[in-house]
Amino acid sequence: MWKWLHPYANPEVAYQFTGKLIPWFNGIAFILLSIGLFLGLAYSPADYQQGETVRIFYIHVPAAILSMGLYFAMAIAGLSALVWQLKLAHAAIAAIAPVGAAFTAIALITGAAWGKPMWGTWWIWDARLTSELILLFLYFGVIALGNAFEDKSQGAKAVSVLALVGVVNLPIIHYSVEWWNTLHQGATVTKFAAPSMAMSMYIPFVICFFGCAFLAGSLICKRFQGQVLARNSLRPWVKQLALAEDN
Amino acid sequence: MNPALSYRQAFNTILKRDLKIALRHRDDIVNPLLFFIIVITLFAISVGAMPNVLMTIAPGVIWVAALLSTLLSLERLFKNDYQDGSLEQLLLSPCPVFILVLAKIVAHWLVTSLPLILLAPLLAMMMNLHPDGYLALFLTLLLGTPILSLLGAIGVALTVALKKGGVLLSLLILPLYIPVLILATAAVEAATMNSPYQGHLAIIAALFFASLITAPFAVGAALKVSTN
Amino acid sequence: MNPRRKKRLTIISLILFGVASVTGLSLYGLSNFVDVFYTPSEVHNGKEDGTLKPEVGQNIRVGGLVVVGSVKRDPETLKVSFDLIDTGPMITVQYEGILPDLFREGQGIVAQGKLIKPTTLLATEVLAKHDEEYMPKEIADAIGKHHKPADYN
Amino acid sequence: MLNASNLTCIREERILFDALDLDFQPGDIWQIAGANGTGKTSLLRILAGLMEPENGEVCYQQTAIQKCAEEYHQDLLYLGHSPGVKSELTVLENLKFNLQLCSQDTEQCEKLLEQVDLFGFADTLAAHLSAGQHRRIALARLWLTQAKIWILDEPFTAIDKLGVKRLEQRILEHADQGGIVILTTHQDLSLPKSRYQTLTLERIFS
Numbered sequence: 001m002w003k004w005l006h007p008y009a010n011p012e013v014a015y016q017f018t019g020k021l022i023p024w025f026n027g028i029a030f031i032l033l034s035i036g037l038f039l040g041l042a043y044s045p046a047d048y049q050q051g052e053t054v055r056i057f058y059i060h061v062p063a064a065i066l067s068m069g070l071y072f073a074m075a076i077a078g079l080s081a082l083v084w085q086l087k088l089a090h091a092a093i094a095a096i097a098p099v100g101a102a103f104t105a106i107a108l109i110t111g112a113a114w115g116k117p118m119w120g121t122w123w124i125w126d127a128r129l130t131s132e133l134i135l136l137f138l139y140f141g142v143i144a145l146g147n148a149f150e151d152k153s154q155g156a157k158a159v160s161v162l163a164l165v166g167v168v169n170l171p172i173i174h175y176s177v178e179w180w181n182t183l184h185q186g187a188t189v190t191k192f193a194a195p196s197m198a199m200s201m202y203i204p205f206v207i208c209f210f211g212c213a214f215l216a217g218s219l220i221c222k223r224f225q226g227q228v229l230a231r232n233s234l235r236p237w238v239k240q241l242a243l244a245e246d247n
Numbered sequence: 248m249n250p251a252l253s254y255r256q257a258f259n260t261i262l263k264r265d266l267k268i269a270l271r272h273r274d275d276i277v278n279p280l281l282f283f284i285i286v287i288t289l290f291a292i293s294v295g296a297m298p299n300v301l302m303t304i305a306p307g308v309i310w311v312a313a314l315l316s317t318l319l320s321l322e323r324l325f326k327n328d329y330q331d332g333s334l335e336q337l338l339l340s341p342c343p344v345f346i347l348v349l350a351k352i353v354a355h356w357l358v359t360s361l362p363l364i365l366l367a368p369l370l371a372m373m374m375n376l377h378p379d380g381y382l383a384l385f386l387t388l389l390l391g392t393p394i395l396s397l398l399g400a401i402g403v404a405l406t407v408a409l410k411k412g413g414v415l416l417s418l419l420i421l422p423l424y425i426p427v428l429i430l431a432t433a434a435v436e437a438a439t440m441n442s443p444y445q446g447h448l449a450i451i452a453a454l455f456f457a458s459l460i461t462a463p464f465a466v467g468a469a470l471k472v473s474t475n
Numbered sequence: 476m477n478p479r480r481k482k483r484l485t486i487i488s489l490i491l492f493g494v495a496s497v498t499g500l501s502l503y504g505l506s507n508f509v510d511v512f513y514t515p516s517e518v519h520n521g522k523e524d525g526t527l528k529p530e531v532g533q534n535i536r537v538g539g540l541v542v543v544g545s546v547k548r549d550p551e552t553l554k555v556s557f558d559l560i561d562t563g564p565m566i567t568v569q570y571e572g573i574l575p576d577l578f579r580e581g582q583g584i585v586a587q588g589k590l591i592k593p594t595t596l597l598a599t600e601v602l603a604k605h606d607e608e609y610m611p612k613e614i615a616d617a618i619g620k621h622h623k624p625a626d627y628n
Numbered sequence: 629m630l631n632a633s634n635l636t637c638i639r640e641e642r643i644l645f646d647a648l649d650l651d652f653q654p655g656d657i658w659q660i661a662g663a664n665g666t667g668k669t670s671l672l673r674i675l676a677g678l679m680e681p682e683n684g685e686v687c688y689q690q691t692a693i694q695k696c697a698e699e700y701h702q703d704l705l706y707l708g709h710s711p712g713v714k715s716e717l718t719v720l721e722n723l724k725f726n727l728q729l730c731s732q733d734t735e736q737c738e739k740l741l742e743q744v745d746l747f748g749f750a751d752t753l754a755a756h757l758s759a760g761q762h763r764r765i766a767l768a769r770l771w772l773t774q775a776k777i778w779i780l781d782e783p784f785t786a787i788d789k790l791g792v793k794r795l796e797q798r799i800l801e802h803a804d805q806g807g808i809v810i811l812t813t814h815q816d817l818s819l820p821k822s823r824y825q826t827l828t829l830e831r832i833f834s
Binding site: 154 | 406
Binding site for chain 1: 638639640641643680
């Protein structure tokens with residue numbers, strides 16, 4: 001069943017494959033984000049309660065979902081690095097972490113900008129906000145730990161353990177708004193029931209979300225390529241690649 | 248062929264050795280305690296003129312001080328063993344790594360956190376803590392400090408092979424400590440306001456069991472990576 | 476049963492016991508979790524069958540709806556006072572400062588501050604809470620949802 | 629009994645050895661030789677299961693050592709670069725702890741000290757002893773252990789001539805009883821040439 005996946009576990013194939021993906025991802029991200037942001041910022045209606053400020057939603061929510069999704073992806077890469085000794089997962093972790101940290105930071109900053117006019121405060125120490133901040137710290141920890149090791153594969157394994165331990169935070173972030181009386185409103189689009197959002201706002205959101213996701217995908221592929229090269233610098237194919245580049 | 252060592256025997260052997268070493272190396276016990284006392288004294292001095300302010304920040308300050316002094320003592324957990332080669336010997340012993348790790352963590356807790364818990368009421372007095380908060384403080388420290396030792400051990404195990412692990416350790420560990428800190432201070436605050444805090448305590452206990460069953464395995468994996 | 480399997484069984488049962496205690500304790504904890512958050516009727520009667528009434532001088536958070544027609548602004552300063560209500564009796568909130576955009580009569584808000592009389596809160600912070608539903612004004616009007624309160628329980 | 633197949637080791641982006649196949653049979657004494665930095669220690673650590681090879685695997689009795697860690701560690705005695713002696717404990721306590729961990733009798737410990745020239749130091753804190761004496765504490769285990777496979781990294785460093793002689797004697801004895809000894813050393817072994825094999829690791833330039 002997994003046989004078709006096998007060739008992709010080869011660094012060279014993975015390098016070529018992600019190389020082919022990047023232009024596609026870039027293109028799709030560009031198209032979706034321009035349509036989505038245009039719809040979201042200019043075309044979609046203002047909210048009945050929040051007026052124009054609701055437009056922050058189109059950036060804030062995709063960034064927040066991706067911040068958690070990318071952490072989860074990183075943890076899965078960590079699991080495969082530890083359990084199945086998958087070398088490519090090492091590169092994947094190092095590729096994902098900074099991108100995830102960036103999206104977490106975006107979610108926090110746009111959240112603060114949204115909270116000031118709506119709630120009346122930039123920041124409040126409630127469960128959702130605090131746990132998202134912890135997520136950012138975890139990303140920083142993962143990046144710092146990975147950089148601290150001289151030996152890259154040893155560092156990647158250490159990072160895998162940390163990433164797996166940090167996964168506990170994800171359900172806390174997601175359910176915090178339901179468990180505790182937080183100021184942050186409940187889930188709108190990531191709950192199982194139909195989204196509690198008018199279609200004229202939901203569609204721009206979906207487009208924006210996929211735009212951001214493809215942007216993240218493209219950034220990660222680019223970083224992944226760099227990591228694969230750095231981790232396989234001894235292999236003949238990397239040397240050929242470097243020679244071809246020189247000419 | 249001798250029968251393999253039972254898990255309990257292995258646990259006891261390591262626990263005894265670590266306690267013996269700690270008792271011969273008293274600085275390791277005394278220094279974090281002194282640190283704990285000094286941090287709290289500093290707070291008490293800096294806001295000393297306002298007993299009410301002191302009273303409101305007391306739970307938070309005591310807990311943060313406890314957390315920092317645990318962090319300070321954590322490095323000792325594996326560093327010496329790593330440097331003199333006995334960590335390798337432990338990893339190669341015939342019993343599973345998580346038993347050894349658990350024994351070392353228990354020893355660490357007995358040596359550093361237990362004296363701290365016993366000393367806490369005195370410092371709570373210095374911080375002018377509301378009398379209703381004493382029991383809650385004691386209970387949260389009793390349930391919460393083992394979590395600090397367990398989670399901290401993961402961070403130490405990850406950084407033990409690094410030369411400059413100290414600052415990195417706090418970057419890795421402190422975010423994981425935040426939930427315990429929030430719950431514990433909220434519990435003590437609730438107690439001083441005479442409202443029930445068994446909900447907080449139950450969640451801290453849940454965190455304790457969760458870290459008890461996961462941390463030893465994570466530490467084992469981390470140690471294997473570090474000695475690689 | 477050989478000793479090896481017995482050992483493994485012991486460990487697995489200990490882990491299962493741990494998992495069970497984690498679930499049990501967290502379920503119990505979450506259902507008994509009391510934070511410093513009150514509704515106006517809880518300020519009057521205390522939480523859960525009237526046992527825990529906040530006392531005067533205590534710092535609390537109160538969440539409720541702004542009673543329509545109760546907002547009194549001082550024309551000279553930024554002082555404002557209004558009533559908060561949920562399902563029962565209401566309390567008065569006094570505040571000095573800039574109110575959030577979303578603040579309006581009928582809106583759900585969270586006020587944080589000190590209880591100065593049994594039913595009067597001197598707020599240091601007034602925050603607006605909005606719900607997770609987003610819709611354009613026309614639709615909201617059409618379904619008569621204009622000032623549907625945020626849910627507090 | 630112990631065999632390794634297709635071992636590759638990469639440290640800090642340098643290939644130390646590639647596609648190494650080894651087979652150790654009862655009674656074998658193997659000397660791993662080679663210049664500094666050719667991966668002698670790495671090879672020993674991989675064989676002991678402390679390090680993971682980039683490629684390949686080590687099997688004990690046809691099972692990968694990660695899968696039978698408890699049995700393998702029961703039959704293994706590894707002495708690394710650092711002797712693993714706690715300076716806060718006395719000589720006797722150190723020795724007892726090492727033996728207890730491998731569930732061995734600790735009654736003959738005191739007699740054992742004579743073998744490694746530490747008689748009379750039983751109750752001295754290890755902190756007060758020299759590096760050579762630390763090594764002797766670690767080596768003392770060899771006289772009591774029931775482990776079949778010995779992996780010794782530079783066992784002769786900081787040991788005097790008489791000590792080396794006794795140690796070689798003990799190694800030979802162990803091999804004669806059907807044990808396996810794998811060791812690294814810079815000195816020549818004074819054992820009969822027919823009694824041991826040498827594997828020399830070459831530096832790989834890439």
